[in-house]
Amino acid sequence: MSETTNSARRDIKIIAVVAAGHGCSHFYQLVVPPLFPFITQSLGIGFEEAGLLISFYYAASGLAQTPSGFLVDRFGARCVLLGGLALAATSVALMSLIPNFWAAIPLIVLAGLGNSVFHPADYSILSHAVSKSRMARAYGVHTLSGNIGWAAAPVTVLALASVIGWRGALAVVGLGGLGVVLFMMSQSEVLAAGPTARGARLAPHAPRTGTLALLASPPILLCFAYFVLLSVSLTGNQTFMPAALNQLYGTSLATAGAALSAYLLAGSLGVLAGGIAADRTSRHEGIVAAGLLGAAALLLTVGFVRLPDPAIVAVVALAGFASGSTTPSRDMLVRSATPAGATGKVFGFVYSGLDLGAAVTPPVLGFFLDRGEPRMVFILAASALALTIATALRVGKNRTARARQVEAAPAE
Numbered sequence: 001m002s003e004t005t006n007s008a009r010r011d012i013k014i015i016a017v018v019a020a021g022h023g024c025s026h027f028y029q030l031v032v033p034p035l036f037p038f039i040t041q042s043l044g045i046g047f048e049e050a051g052l053l054i055s056f057y058y059a060a061s062g063l064a065q066t067p068s069g070f071l072v073d074r075f076g077a078r079c080v081l082l083g084g085l086a087l088a089a090t091s092v093a094l095m096s097l098i099p100n101f102w103a104a105i106p107l108i109v110l111a112g113l114g115n116s117v118f119h120p121a122d123y124s125i126l127s128h129a130v131s132k133s134r135m136a137r138a139y140g141v142h143t144l145s146g147n148i149g150w151a152a153a154p155v156t157v158l159a160l161a162s163v164i165g166w167r168g169a170l171a172v173v174g175l176g177g178l179g180v181v182l183f184m185m186s187q188s189e190v191l192a193a194g195p196t197a198r199g200a201r202l203a204p205h206a207p208r209t210g211t212l213a214l215l216a217s218p219p220i221l222l223c224f225a226y227f228v229l230l231s232v233s234l235t236g237n238q239t240f241m242p243a244a245l246n247q248l249y250g251t252s253l254a255t256a257g258a259a260l261s262a263y264l265l266a267g268s269l270g271v272l273a274g275g276i277a278a279d280r281t282s283r284h285e286g287i288v289a290a291g292l293l294g295a296a297a298l299l300l301t302v303g304f305v306r307l308p309d310p311a312i313v314a315v316v317a318l319a320g321f322a323s324g325s326t327t328p329s330r331d332m333l334v335r336s337a338t339p340a341g342a343t344g345k346v347f348g349f350v351y352s353g354l355d356l357g358a359a360v361t362p363p364v365l366g367f368f369l370d371r372g373e374p375r376m377v378f379i380l381a382a383s384a385l386a387l388t389i390a391t392a393l394r395v396g397k398n399r400t401a402r403a404r405q406v407e408a409a410p411a412e
Helices: 003-029 033-043 047-075 077-097 101-115 118-129 132-186 197-201 211-215 218-249 253-278 284-304 309-324 327-336 343-370 375-408
Strands: none
Touching (some): 003 077, 003 101, 033 047, 033 132, 047 077, 047 101, 047 118, 047 343, 077 101, 077 118, 077 132, 118 132, 118 327, 118 343, 132 253, 211 218, 211 343, 218 284, 218 327, 218 375, 253 309, 284 309, 284 327, 284 375, 327 375, 343 375
């Protein structure tokens, strides 16, 4: 068997194991919200209190992502990843036993803390262990696995709840996650392909500047801003697109919901196409600019042009595909801005921008919808994408400048 074939099989195995954990992380993000009608009735609470549980979840996850990155760089990705998944799964399983709303809060916070480890740990393993020629596709499959987790969660928990109740549903999916932990532990040699604690500390080109100086450096802050802005657009579309279409054009909720589903499904397909494209070029900022510019234009078209229902679904789907196609290139840009030995903390920090964007966007757009301005959903989403392009181009410019400096430096 050739060395190339062995390398490909090894890469595929690493990507598959990491993707399994990432799919679980996204699955757990959406197991509780679909059960709100059952939980509110059972516990005697309103949807406002139920929504607070999700706020606690993302607050815990966002605040803990950067510290999780430090743990990854200090102790290695494998133990942090397995510990995080075990914590999330156990917390979800124990939620099946809660007697009241207040008992749910510490468990949902623990689940959020468990969720915080995946991006820094996953990207640390992939960045160090997968062949460079397949890196963008590895990032693309990683993102796709998360999207599959999102899609599978509502269907799974609602089907289980219809048979064994909401408590039984949470118990089953929580215990199922512990089964995935055992599977990943059986593949320890794959996860060990990432950086070890010792390897991370002794990386030959590890940054000599302090951690705060690294995270506050212009390239890393630009990457953080990229994720905040991207989350503003994605959260706005996921949360309010159906309501905005209904209020703006009288689009039926069934059609508006189909448009959102098409947006998310096409985005997943775009991730796969974008991974292939990103592995064939080093101009990742160009892919990002083209994809996000196209998505912004398509979203503005939906917001300002009255289209037939089938055309709305088609245009929104194209916007999702265009946006999704930029995801692998986005991760390659972050990787290019990350010094050796700092993958965990950098990816943890920049990905916390997703949680920040998800936290601030709903109240803003809710304000506009309450005042009869549904078009602002599409304006804000497109504007955020346009600003995201600016951050990507700047990161790419910084990378090019660093590469020229290295080429110009005299050989030692």
